[in-house]
Amino acid sequence: MTKTGSEIIKAIEMAWAAIQRKHKDVPDVVAVTGAGFHGKNPKWAHFWPGRWLKDEEGTERTPVNIIQQHLAGKPELFVSGELLGLPGRRIMQTLLHEAAHGLNHARDQHGTNINGRHNRVFVKAANELGLIWPEGKAPHKSIGFSQVEITDKTAARYEKVIEKLEAARLAYLAEGRRFENGDPGMTGGDGGEGGDGGDGGAPKRGKGARGGSRGGKRIYVTCECDEPDPFPITPGRLERGAIICGDCDAAFCARDEDDE
Incomplete structure (x- = not known):
């Protein structure tokens, strides 16, 4: 029995703690790893709020209590085994990307839209980190401003941490080496605020706002940006509550049928 897995997690936790020492608003997480390139939605990493729950002693597991647990639950920081095969600086870049999502979450900000497109609210948090x-560089048509990059100054600040990440490379999944310089279909850091469509990898296809299959009626909604990015949702989702654009702060609304 080896301790390879636990040592890898220990290294990720060490790097996250180093980020938290410099940025107090970055939340605690439960760090996990595994294959990120399986299936149709490859991802380097993700930040998933409320993913890990804890039962309070004597608390009955009712639907209301479970929802409350999710709201109070700890976020998940998933780091793919494919990412672990890349240089330490590249790993650190991704961890800082996920920490930016953590800052957005802690501050109740929306750094991605419902389709996982990263906006300037995310970029502002990323700049802070x-x-x-x-x-x-123009934003990607699907994932927006996802592919932020670590600066030389930031890499120097985390030099010792990066060295430790390099030394902790006890095992990794080889697939990531093919995309070391980034893949246009993947988020650069990757991740978002929802655990799926807004949370790392290529945007999911064939899923509606509630996770159902495509096939029901969809309408396109748009905001007030000079160059808006319309996306389809169900009318029922639009009626349940406003979806705010992180760039123009306007609510998305149904666009005119004559719009291209």
């Missing part, structure tokens, strides 16, 4: 959006 030492990541930048490359100057002159």
